[in-house]
Amino acid sequence: MRLGDAHDVTKETEAEELIANTEADVAACRVVEPYAMTVEKAARGLKPVSQRERIRARGPTVPYGHHKPRA
Amino acid sequence: MVLLKGDQAAQDPWIRVADEDPVPDGASALLTYDRWRRDRDRLVLRNAPLGIILHSEQSPLPIADDLPRLGLVALEFPKFTDGRPYSHARLLRQRLGYRGEVRAVGNVLRDQLLFMRRCGFNAFELPDGADVGEWCSAFDEISVFYQPAANGPPSAMDLRWPAESPAETPVSVFGMRGY
């Protein structure tokens, strides 16, 4: 699951509805603790507003193990 | 509610009496600490079993003198994360020498039964529909206990140093994995 697959909505109630729709995935252990995040529409798609969500979406900003971060 | 006593389902003879209700004659009555304090003078004259339920912030020390009259002390876990009743159970058993039933009520979880029993609880109120056999298997998951306890099998210290062994040689055998 990637940010590019995300649904974006503008109303709080729509966000609640999206989360409610994940119930089956939660029950089947495909998803753990879903929540909505705030995004803005950038040229190349959706961009999370908070640094936390940007890092969650793109991975750590530092190298770890043999892994190098995406530029 | 399913009542577990020792490791078996049991009938519950106790009637929980709300503070404003009359105490039923001739039946085992489980009262709050506040009710007990308020009506103690009358209640001691009663000729049927009495029990007290203590909320997690209520220490059993104030009822120390009443313990010989009590057939049940129920300790309530409002949330499983509230660990005060564990200390209260040990105080009841080990400091106050109470031998009657100590029952865990409230948010009782399967994976905490072993800790509770070790602290001296001998009865447990399980949620409706609980599979008693399955819950009791939690008692067998861990067999080694480092701490002396109010209840149950001997501690690691007791096993390593049984009373009759000379103090120089610990008993347990070293099961080293060769590394």
Next chain:
Amino acid sequence: MYRYDTLDQNLVDERARQFRGQVARRLSGELSEAEFRPLRLMNGLYLQLHAYMVRVAIPYGTLSADQMRALAYIARTWDRGYGHFTTRQNIQFNWPNLADVPDILDALAAVEMHAIQTSGNCIRNVTADAYAGVADDEVADPRVYAEIIRQWSSLHPEFSFLPRKFKVAVTGAPQDRAALRVHDIGLRLCRDSDGALGFEVMVGGGQGRTPMIGTTIRSFLPEADLLTYLEAILRVYNMLGRRDNLYKARIKILVHSLGAETFAAMVEDEWHQLEDTGPALPAHEIKRIRAFFLPPTYEDLEATVPEFEARRRQDTAFARWCQTNLARHRRSGYAIVDVSLKPEGGSPGDIMAEQMEAVADLAKRYSFGEIRVTHAQNLVLPHVKLAELSAVWEGLAAAGLETPNVGLVTDIIACPGLDFCNLANARSIPVAQRIIERFRNLDRQHDIGELRINISGCINACGHHHVGHIGILGVDRKGEEYYQITLGGSSDETASLGKVVGPSFSYDAITDAVEVIVTTYLAQRCQGERFLDTYRRVGAQPFKEDLYGIAQG
């Protein structure tokens, strides 16, 4: 080192089996995440920003070479080829699959390790002086008592649901390398006037949102009374500690609100009543445990070794490393070797599986198979012959582990921060990396001398910023990362909490700010003063002036 007997082994095996059942119940959907959470938290399994994280206990920071190899195996098999050593002498694996965690616990159990009580509101893995048993200023070996406490606190039926987590640290030396004064309980081994062994007992230290320096509530506790006294402290805390507010639930708040004297009196009262029913600690049990920590069979060696001295004179790189990465061993002819995990470009405390194996091999060959983890997120080879230091250094260099910076400005303590942690407000690792890069010049580092920089990505203070000489705390300002600086903290026997120097700095400005502080120190210092000495003498004012300009200072 302590070795498990069948009882210890059974407990860890049973616990791993129990968790395997719990994971199966979770994966089948029988347990929800909400129901599973308390169970996984009792086994060191967190849900982090990207994945689950397993925190493995390294009791009192002592590892055997074979245990280190097992950690390397776990890193390579079930994680991404590395591990992260923490300020609590533990190791964390950041990328395991939930379904693999039971196998990880089995692999740990096979080398007498576990993840029990590395999370949750219980007595956490006990920490100790990383130089235990080898420090030349030691009164007695703290590992003996740390192991006794490990056993007593493991699955303690009464104290597994405390108001909040509970951390105990032990040292046997007057020089405090275990940060006793910022632990819930700090224990310092000492002798009374008759020469009997006991403890100074400190309570109520801690960091986080409300940092406090612990208070001594008993200047001498006989060793035989250790467990009953701990039980008394924990019982008073369990019954009276606040449970209505997460941020006021640590024992430091209870000690502070009651007053240390009142708290001490309550503990003494509880302790006297526990005499008969508390956990006894007979002399023969202390003797049994002590036998595991007897010194290895050292050789009788000269205090000076000509080849070693010669290489130090001829080889600058080797000499540099010796200057910072060696500590005095209690035995003549031996040294304690610190292995820095703070190379340029690395993440503080991170180590690759191959490096773990290299350290394990060196330990086996040159250090009686023993390794320690320090609270500064470095490793230690505790007993290396002076004559073999060259070989050890070359071995470390071959694995990229010869960074000569222990105790210097680039030996930075940092939590994982926002790159990995769910709780963080800001990143820690790239800030550490930028500072390390800025001060990469070794001559300059040596000129600056002993300086501790500690970075935490949030107020929980896992990077111990309150006790850094320079502390850096990440804060969130409308989604942007900012960093607040504290000065003058220390976790040693002169423990103090750093004071906020002024308004916080942006991610791009924080490295410059640190450099300004260091430059101010260099301008202000007198002959022989460390950063902390200068700060304590001149106070915050000169630093404020240079950081913010005189107008705002």
